[in-house]
Amino acid sequence: MEYIGHGGKKIVERVIVSPSEARERVQGLKQIEVSGRIARECVDIAYGFFTPLEGFMDKADVEAVCERMALADGTLWSMPIVFDIAGEEIREKGIKEGDTILLVYQDGPLAILEVENIFNYDTTKMAQAVLGTTDIKHPGVRMFNELKDTFIGGEVTLVNVPRFNPPFDKFWYTPRQLREKFAEKGWERIVAHQTRNVPHSGHEWLMKGAWFSANGELPVEKLRTGILVSCIIGPKRVGDYIDEAIVLGQQKLHEARYFRDDIHMVSIALWDMRYAGPKEAIFHAILRENMGCTHHMFGRDHAGVGTYYDPYDAHRIFDQIPEGSLNIKPVRILEWWYCPICGEVTYSGLCGHSQERQNFSGTMIRSMVQDKVKPTKLIFRPEVFDKLMESADKYGFGSPFCTEKYLSKRQPVFELSEL
Numbered sequence: 001m002e003y004i005g006h007g008g009k010k011i012v013e014r015v016i017v018s019p020s021e022a023r024e025r026v027q028g029l030k031q032i033e034v035s036g037r038i039a040r041e042c043v044d045i046a047y048g049f050f051t052p053l054e055g056f057m058d059k060a061d062v063e064a065v066c067e068r069m070a071l072a073d074g075t076l077w078s079m080p081i082v083f084d085i086a087g088e089e090i091r092e093k094g095i096k097e098g099d100t101i102l103l104v105y106q107d108g109p110l111a112i113l114e115v116e117n118i119f120n121y122d123t124t125k126m127a128q129a130v131l132g133t134t135d136i137k138h139p140g141v142r143m144f145n146e147l148k149d150t151f152i153g154g155e156v157t158l159v160n161v162p163r164f165n166p167p168f169d170k171f172w173y174t175p176r177q178l179r180e181k182f183a184e185k186g187w188e189r190i191v192a193h194q195t196r197n198v199p200h201s202g203h204e205w206l207m208k209g210a211w212f213s214a215n216g217e218l219p220v221e222k223l224r225t226g227i228l229v230s231c232i233i234g235p236k237r238v239g240d241y242i243d244e245a246i247v248l249g250q251q252k253l254h255e256a257r258y259f260r261d262d263i264h265m266v267s268i269a270l271w272d273m274r275y276a277g278p279k280e281a282i283f284h285a286i287l288r289e290n291m292g293c294t295h296h297m298f299g300r301d302h303a304g305v306g307t308y309y310d311p312y313d314a315h316r317i318f319d320q321i322p323e324g325s326l327n328i329k330p331v332r333i334l335e336w337w338y339c340p341i342c343g344e345v346t347y348s349g350l351c352g353h354s355q356e357r358q359n360f361s362g363t364m365i366r367s368m369v370q371d372k373v374k375p376t377k378l379i380f381r382p383e384v385f386d387k388l389m390e391s392a393d394k395y396g397f398g399s400p401f402c403t404e405k406y407l408s409k410r411q412p413v414f415e416l417s418e419l
């Protein structure tokens with residue numbers, strides 16, 4: 001079956017699954033050890049999460065993305081996807097355009113890269129274009145600043161199928177597998193929820209509200225709408241929830257029947273957040289379009305950080321892109337909060353007691369979790385709390401939050417075998 005992704009292009013699939021063929025292809029190639037980010041992006045490219053990209057961007061695409069928020073051929077695109085390398089390493093290894101090199105990740109052969117274009121690009125200019133700032137307090141700016149001085153553009157082919165470790169193996173689906181799964185479930189509308197959190201009731205209601213919106217005009221006989229929780233797996237910092245608790249906590253919401261089993265599923269997506277607010281919202285939409293979703297929910301301050309973006313910039317940007325440039329609909333959600341007068345979780349667009357409201361404070365919930373105090377079930381489901389504590393013991397060395405120990409000793413999300 002052929003599936004269509006972003007830009008009306010066939011979903012990219014560039015994976016050599018036969019180890020003997022892979023062994024043959026990598027024989028005698030120059031090798032480069034790559035970072036976690038590049039490894040994750042190789043996997044994304046090869047399975048079509050970044051369709052229509054077949055590899056890392058050349059200079060023309062990077063320029064077009066920075067200047068016009070599009071690829072060189074005009075397809076809407078908001079994030080540079082670049083392979084960075086030290087100029088020194090290029091010289092030492094004698095890498096030149098026309099070469100094929102083997103990318104190695106944590107001692108395992110990962111992918112081959114066709115060196116089509118070696119170029120330089122000003123990373124400050126890149127940060128300004130994508131993030132709208134060059135302030136080094138912005139984590140995305142730091143990421144751009146840390147890029148090495150030279151870029152290689154060229155096609156990527158995976159030579160090794162990544163092996164996901166538990167519990168992630170149950171949540172890893174490629175764009176092809178997701179579409180097969182949606183067909184099996186009979187879903188016709190799929191609304192994506194992007195997350196890096198263990199869900200509290202605010203998140204739960206965000207999903208519920210988006211599900212109502214995505215159903216829209218459908219009569220009851222035609223309700224075939226599902227929620228895809230798409231957990232972003234990328235670099236972690238001390239104090240973040242551990243990845244295992246995030247996926248298992250999200251999954252618990254339907255295991256405990258807060259969502260019907262047939263309208264909710266959890267998956268993971270590999271991505272290093274740039275916190276680019278509106279431009280990242282566009283990118284998330286493209287990613288979920290490639291994953292087969294028809295709708296994408298955007299809450300307040302989506303993918304933002306600090307006060308760099310207006311909380312609703314990520315809503316507005318969808319009105320500023322060319323008509324027909326995106327084949328997924330944004331579902332724009334305001335805030336859910338707890339209102340003591342209504343006595344329930346309610347919506348900022350509905351409840352008139354805004355003076356009395358109690359916002360869902362991530363910080364407050366985290367401090368309760370830290371002290372192992374179960375929050376009231378109106379704001380945090382007890383089953384999710386129990387799963388969080390269980391995950392802390394099983395995966396987090398006793399903590400539901402990333403510690404130095406977790407960051408250095410955790411089991412990797414995925415590994416590569418010998419060929």
Ligand SMILES: [Zn+2]
Pocket residue numbers: 339340341342343346351352353
């Ligand atoms: Zn109220």
